[in-house]
Amino acid sequence: IITEQLTGTGLVKVTASDVTLDGFTIQTGGGPVVTMPGCVWIYQEGAGAAVTGVTIENNIIVNPDAAYVPSLAGICTTGSCQASVENNLISSIHMGVYLNQGGGMVISNNTIEDSNHCSIGVDSDVGVTIIHNTLHNANDMGIEVFKANVVANFNNITDTNLGVNSVHGLPVDATFNWWGDVTGPEQVTTNPDGKGNKVSDNVYYIPWLTRNFETVLTEGIGYYGYPMVELLTGWNLLSTPFALDPDYCDTWAEFASLNELPLYTGGDEYYVNAYYFDGDVQD
Incomplete structure (x- = not known):
């Protein structure tokens, strides 16, 4: 278990390439902190070499202190970094994962829950893949995207106000996700009758999953959803996928x-x- 008073610089700092952080419980100690980047902070020092080949996996990262800690992320990257974030449980943190710059990032098979702001924040346009994650019960949004080249497929995004938000209106590939309801995400223009988590404009969500991604992958059946089509009186020709x-x-x-x-x-x-x-x- 790694735990201490927050100091404003992160509990675990990674500044070298080819580092693996595996199997730790990382727990904030609370305290009167104004800001800090993340419990695990991966960053490039100055104009030094890029930090690549970092793997953060099989960890539990929690903030048990009920006091709000501004800007705290479970895992944060800064500068030219490349990392894989896999099979972690991140709970009760302001932002589960926050990617500030860096490229070739993969966030997979994590459970991120009870975030004060968002489960995942992306401020990098060098390629980010978000796949096979359960993002649950964030206060504001599941995935917050500031840049382009973000792909988020086969995730469960549930019980949050806004499932995916493209802050600056850049396109986001958010197809094949489970949004908490078979009718898909609510989108004010293209799917107003959706009862799942909302998505903003320029979030491409069609088709969506009508089951959680684990069921879809286990059964190997294309449980895909599309917006409802209004049928007219008389003959209608429909072409639909089926299982x-x-x-x-x-x-x-x-x-x-x-x-x-x-x-x-x-x-x-x-x-x-x-x-x-x-x-x-x-x-």
């Missing part, structure tokens, strides 16, 4: 046999000419 059920219909031949439909093949494609669905007799 094959391994218990009842897990091959194209079985699917075609449901209504004696001819099965066509062409190259690597398999398709049927039509499928009749009767809501009165079929589930």
Whole structure:
């Protein structure tokens, strides 16, 4: 366990390349602190060499003191840095992870919960990948993005006011995430009926997941959601993805046999000419 009074410089400082921090409990000690960068602070000293190959994994980073600590991040980068943040539990921190500059960053398989501000903040445009994380119960937002080149896929982003916020309106790839509801995230213009966490403009969220990402990856089924389409009176032609059920219909031949439909093949494609669905007799 690493714990002490906060001093304004971080509990663990990493200024060298090829460092791994694995399996620690890092706990703030509280105290009358105005600001500090992060419990784990990865930074480039002055004009020195870039800090690369850093791995922060399998740690527990918590702030048990109920007192608010401004600007505190569980993990923070400053300057020219490259790091992987994997399999950590970060709880009750102002910002779970804050990336200030740096590139080639990967944030994966973490649980970040009860953040006072945001689960993840990105102020780097050199490439950031956010994948397979559970971001839960942040007071303000799940992911706060200030720069471009941010990709956030296959995450659970739930119980926060704003799931993903593109602060300066730059595009953010936030497709294939679970937003807490099968109707997807609420977006005032493109998905106003979504009951999941909200997203700002210029956040690309379609398709979303209709299950948490663990279920989707474990079952290998494309549980993907799209905005509702308003049907008009008369004939409507819809093209939608669907999931094959391994218990009842897990091959194209079985699917075609449901209504004696001819099965066509062409190259690597398999398709049927039509499928009749009767809501009165079929589930």
